[in-house]
Amino acid sequence: MAESATLQELLVRCAQSDEKALETLYRLTSPQLFGVALRMLRRKDWAEEVMQECYVRIWQNARNYSAAQSQPLTWMSRIVRNACIDWLRKPQLEIPDADDTIINEWADEAPGPMARLAQFQDSKRIAECLKRLEAIQRQVIAMAFFDDLSHSEIAARLAAPLGTVKSWCRRGLERLKGCLA
The missing domain is CATH 1.10.1740.10 (RNA polymerase sigma factor, region 2, helix turn helix motif)
Incomplete structure (x- = not known):
């Protein structure tokens, strides 16, 4: 010294x-x-x-x-x-995570804020376009996509001919496509 x-x-x-x-x-x-x-x-x-x-x-x-x-x-x-x-x-805001265990435990596959905003905007546009459809087309599309029912199952539930259900679905989807374009 x-x-x-x-x-x-x-x-x-x-x-x-x-x-x-x-x-x-x-x-x-x-x-x-x-x-x-x-x-x-x-x-x-x-x-x-x-x-x-x-x-x-x-x-x-x-x-x-x-x-x-x-x-x-x-x-x-x-x-x-x-x-x-x-x-x-002083408050220690740093939490040591040398092996990334904290990050891995908190990580998820959920979309980030920008992706959620885009999804929200897309959902809003789809909802607006669905409102423009005839009630039966909207109902058939909802049953097919949201309830995951086949055309046959929809026809049975609505007591409608299978060909008619397919036509409602096809026409509804064409109008949705035109509205969203």
Whole structure:
């Protein structure tokens, strides 16, 4: 570990915007300060992020350092400690998902908002076109597509000849096609 006088000199030079001094200060103090951060945060990625913030704070506040009040390493350790406390207090919105289990559990095949809007608009157009059909054509098409009934089943339910049901369905579909075009 570097001597206190060396660290004091480096802090004075940092206060004068000497980037080389910050580089040397980092090289001399980062192992010990990183250890402080790691002990407090218990996650290497968080400690690395906090350390980056801390050296920016040290650089920006070097002019406020007073050798009469504390040793350089004590002053820098206090900055690290306070930054770690701030980090632990802020809400952690990040949820680690290294193996994508969260994404896979929440993923579904449902269409997204734009696809749903397009479906809604298509459905609205189809509904408008269905309203323009004769009631019997609308009923036959609804039974065929929504109830999944065959022409024979529709004919039996409506007590209508099979050929008539097929004609209603065909004419209705032609009118729908023309309306939607």
